[in-house]
Amino acid sequence: MTPADTDTDADAGTRSTSGAHAARPDAEPPAAPPTEEDGAHEAAAESAEFVAETSEGGQELATRRGTDADELRREVGAVLRLPEGVAVDPSDIDVERSDDETMIINMGPQHPSTHGVLRLMFELDGETVLRTKPVIGYLHTGMEKTGEELTYVQGATNVTRMDYLSPLSNELVFSMAAEALLGVELPARAEWIRMLMVELNRVSSHLMWLATNGMDLGSTSMMIYGFREREMILGFFEKTTGLRMNHNYIRPGGVAADLPDGWEDDVEVICDTVLPRCDEYDELLTGQPVFRRRTEGVGAISAEEALALSLTGPILRSTGVPWDLRRSMPYLCYDEVDFDVIVGTFGDNFDRYSIRLNEIRESIRIIRQVLEKMPAGDYRVQDKKVTPPPRVRIDESMEALIHHFKVFTEGFKVPEGEVYVATESPRGELGCYLVSDGTPKPYRMHIRAPSFVNLQAVPLMMRGGLIADAVAVISSVDPVMGEVDR
């Protein structure tokens, strides 16, 4: 923790550099004593170099004096009330507050509780958080640019690495967007397999969240339990797709392979294990006074604020808005299964926790119905344009071999157009805006990442809270940095 006398950029740069300059002569004594002019010149040059190498300039949280009123209002989250026609509380925008009373501290990107490489800058008054600024981009690998260089066949391998805790959701939304442009209709079994896999993935993702959230709040046993159950699901994924994560299983045109023999038993075991264990988590966390005190009323937001900030998923539902794309704008076969949309009341951390816990139960309900209703048939569309020939045909037919080769090297051409497809990922609305120019590669592939948008809520949830709750708030937003930075 450094005191808040890190003033404006120029000041900070010069001060720290002159400090470094002062320290240097101790280490290696200069050959000739420098004149005062030389020293000053050197310091100036060094300071310029120092700033160029390390400063991130405007991305950081600036001091109050160095921030204009609009920006300050935004950083304290006051702007959100403006569209609602409610007058802004003047005490929210305390521009005159002296910088001496507050300090700006930095958390992350290398911090175990930031779920990856999230970096937050806080302005603190004692233990109270006044302003927060998330700084992101440390995991930016240009996946949207990469997506323009890959064919539609290869595209799923790219998008699956975005939200690495629910890779199948990413593959699903990309494949659905490509299929919308292609205009192909999937066989029923392909859709039900997709639904089964995505719901299992939702369970594993929420289990992972329960685990890390438990750890962030000091319950290490919850972490171990969460990982234990998740491992069962990953084991089933490995059996089905060949990989525990980054499956490339859901592809444009269907899924990569049919479910393995005896999949019903495996899924049944998962359901029968996870469901009673949810009751154990209930006992472990829900009724526990320490857990409740650390979550109830912490990081609360209202429904208006959530909608203004474009929040989706469990965060939006925690404020009492019953918005779930599976119910409201059904895709796959979600209109044929029976499930409840879990809604909270207060929009605080506890609501978000209970929504995720109960969504595991609802997902298991869906999975059980999928088990009953799984239709027979093909697991991918039999469209020669999209689907490679089956393996056996390659041995008998030269044309099939050429066809297979063409699909995987050249890909298939997708008609011109643009489409936006949205699905409900465990974190919220996962959308894909796909533009095709008629070639086998997407002209533009934009992923609307729920974590990226939901992260905007952090400054608002933090405001006025305690620094000790910061970790709990980050955790309850459930950001996956691979998806935030893409």
Place this chain on the structure above:
Amino acid sequence: MTPVADGGPPAAGATRTAVGPSAAGGNRPRSLQDATDESAFPDREHYRELVGRYRDAGFETCADLCAVDYLTHPGRHLPEGVRPERFEVVVNLLSLSQARRVRVRLQVPEPDPVAPSLFSVYPGVEAMEREAFDLFGVVFDGHPDMTRILMPEDWEGHPLRKDYGVGRIPVQFKEAPGPR
């Protein structure tokens, strides 16, 4: 062709509307109902006003905002009267009460890549507009904090533009001379 049935936002000024993606066939697969979005094509003067009217007509939240660089694909399908420009800002609005989506597509010319910011209408576009600025260099006029968000502050260029090269590491084969 009317954008909103219940007397919602009419076409303002030079706004053109079209329904659905141009590739939409007659028999749409059931799983792709979401794809039936209608699109509005306002010009820059009427863009913010139109989006504001959509919000008043019940589109409570802005689901997505992104930019597209049409440098190498100029002949795209646009309704009559809309002049294609290099950049396009695509806004996807969502109405929770009507379970409907609408897409607003704004043409932004290359010599003057400035678009009005929607921050005053939907504060949730803050990060999305910063991302579009960072990756495409489209400046959003009226945004409170128009800085880079994903790339480092001192990065040169806007990587998702079509004329920005794709970096790659050359594959080292056995016979090829190595770096050392």
